[in-house]
Amino acid sequence: MVTGAGTAPAAAVALREIAGAVPDPELRVVSIAELGILRDVSTGPQGTVVTITPTYSGCPALATIAADVRDALAAAGAPDAEVRVALDPPWSTDDITAAGRAKLAGAGIAPPGPTRLAGPVALPLAVRCPRCGSAETVELSRFSATPCTALWRCTSCAEPFDRVKEH
Amino acid sequence: MDRFGYLVGLGDDALVAAQRLAEWTANAPELEEDVALANIALDQLGQARLLLSYAAEVEGAGRDEDSLAYQRGEREFRNCQLVELPNGDFAVTIAKLLFLATYQHGLYAALRSSTDRRLAAIAAKATKETAYHVEHAALWTRRLGDGTAVGHERMTAAVEQVWPYTHELFSDWVPHGLVAAGVAVAPGTLRADWLSTVESALAEATVPRPDDGWRPGGGRDGVHTEAMGYLLAELQYLHRIFPGAAW
Numbered sequence: 001m002v003t004g005a006g007t008a009p010a011a012a013v014a015l016r017e018i019a020g021a022v023p024d025p026e027l028r029v030v031s032i033a034e035l036g037i038l039r040d041v042s043t044g045p046q047g048t049v050v051t052i053t054p055t056y057s058g059c060p061a062l063a064t065i066a067a068d069v070r071d072a073l074a075a076a077g078a079p080d081a082e083v084r085v086a087l088d089p090p091w092s093t094d095d096i097t098a099a100g101r102a103k104l105a106g107a108g109i110a111p112p113g114p115t116r117l118a119g120p121v122a123l124p125l126a127v128r129c130p131r132c133g134s135a136e137t138v139e140l141s142r143f144s145a146t147p148c149t150a151l152w153r154c155t156s157c158a159e160p161f162d163r164v165k166e167h
Numbered sequence: 168m169d170r171f172g173y174l175v176g177l178g179d180d181a182l183v184a185a186q187r188l189a190e191w192t193a194n195a196p197e198l199e200e201d202v203a204l205a206n207i208a209l210d211q212l213g214q215a216r217l218l219l220s221y222a223a224e225v226e227g228a229g230r231d232e233d234s235l236a237y238q239r240g241e242r243e244f245r246n247c248q249l250v251e252l253p254n255g256d257f258a259v260t261i262a263k264l265l266f267l268a269t270y271q272h273g274l275y276a277a278l279r280s281s282t283d284r285r286l287a288a289i290a291a292k293a294t295k296e297t298a299y300h301v302e303h304a305a306l307w308t309r310r311l312g313d314g315t316a317v318g319h320e321r322m323t324a325a326v327e328q329v330w331p332y333t334h335e336l337f338s339d340w341v342p343h344g345l346v347a348a349g350v351a352v353a354p355g356t357l358r359a360d361w362l363s364t365v366e367s368a369l370a371e372a373t374v375p376r377p378d379d380g381w382r383p384g385g386g387r388d389g390v391h392t393e394a395m396g397y398l399l400a401e402l403q404y405l406h407r408i409f410p411g412a413a414w
Binding site for chain 2 (some may be wrong): 091141151
């Protein structure tokens with residue numbers, strides 16, 4: 001943790017770590033860095049500028065994320081950080097890090113497969129149950145509690161689970 | 168009509184579609200569909216906010232997304248009439264969604280290469296979202312149309328009822344200067360791909376493709392159907408009795 005409120009701002013690298021560690025408000029097991037929505041942190045004469053990108057256009061969590069990032073940076077001695085929202089390039093589930101995928105699976109949320117598959121024909125990969133690992137799963141609903149997930153059920157262990165859909 | 172008007176037209180389509188879809192919340196035939204339509208409404212609302220915020224900046228008259236949504240009268244809305252039509256039964260809602268989402272998907276896919284980089288960025292996000300909406304609507308069209316006799320009858324009736332309003336999507340309302348500058352897409356150029364997707368969805372659902380006949384229109388000029396005033400009354404009610412309300 002960087003300390004020293006009121007002194008010169010810490011290096012952008014350290015601030016990026018702090019901003020990136022902010023948990024996603026809807027999928028709290030992953031940080032915004034692991035989710036791939038933290039784009040940039042820079043420091044300069046204008047202060048600290050953090051750039052984030054929304055998962056979906058209507059993502060209701062974006063304002064909360066911006067506030068949480070500002071709070072985290074203020075606590076680390078970089079008050080009044082500006083949070084900017086960039087749309088381009090659009091977020092993709094391919095931006096979720098390997099650590100993020102592991103944490104999602106650990107919390108019972110099936111991580112997404114790749115959106116850009118090699119080869120001329122995109123073959124959908126089997127969705128594995130995040131609890132028992134079985135590939136015997138069925139989609140219950142193409143939508144779920146957050147814009148980025150779908151509702152699935154495992155026919156081996158009978159448990160329903162959320163799955164981050166490829167986007 | 169200028170860049171502001173173009174952005175408002177696209178933004179109003181999304182805003183009014185979001186309002187109509189949100190009416191299904193707690194009313195859909197099953198819980199999963201409640202969640203699905205609310206999610207699609209949220210995508211549409213997100214796109215509306217991005218487009219109307221940008222429109223307000225382009226206008227530079229001190230307005231913002233909220234004043235555009237809540238403080239314009241009916242004649243100032245530039246949405247197509249398709250999106251304001253009442254939801255009807257579930258089949259009518261699905262027919263409206265299939266036609267709208269297929270149009271929006273083609274439009275946004277083309278706008279990804281707009282010379283207006285802000286509009287291109289909004290379109291790149293919306294392209295992925297509307298692709299999912301098209302799939303969802305096509306799935307339900309097939310389930311209803313190629314399911315029971317009652318489902319087939321109602322899906323067929325819904326498609327017939329809504330079809331005339333699809334012509335306005337491809338009307339020549341976009342300023343030619345904006346198209347020539349590579350900012351906008353001429354709506355007419357989108358119809359061939361739209362027809363191909365919609366006709367194959369209807370064929371899979373065993374629902375006949377209606378003949379082209381009556382072509383109502385006027386939404387892009389601020390002329391709306393009887394349903395629009397009631398929709399705006401509900402949409403704008405809170406903001407009109409508590410001006411400047413925010414949360």
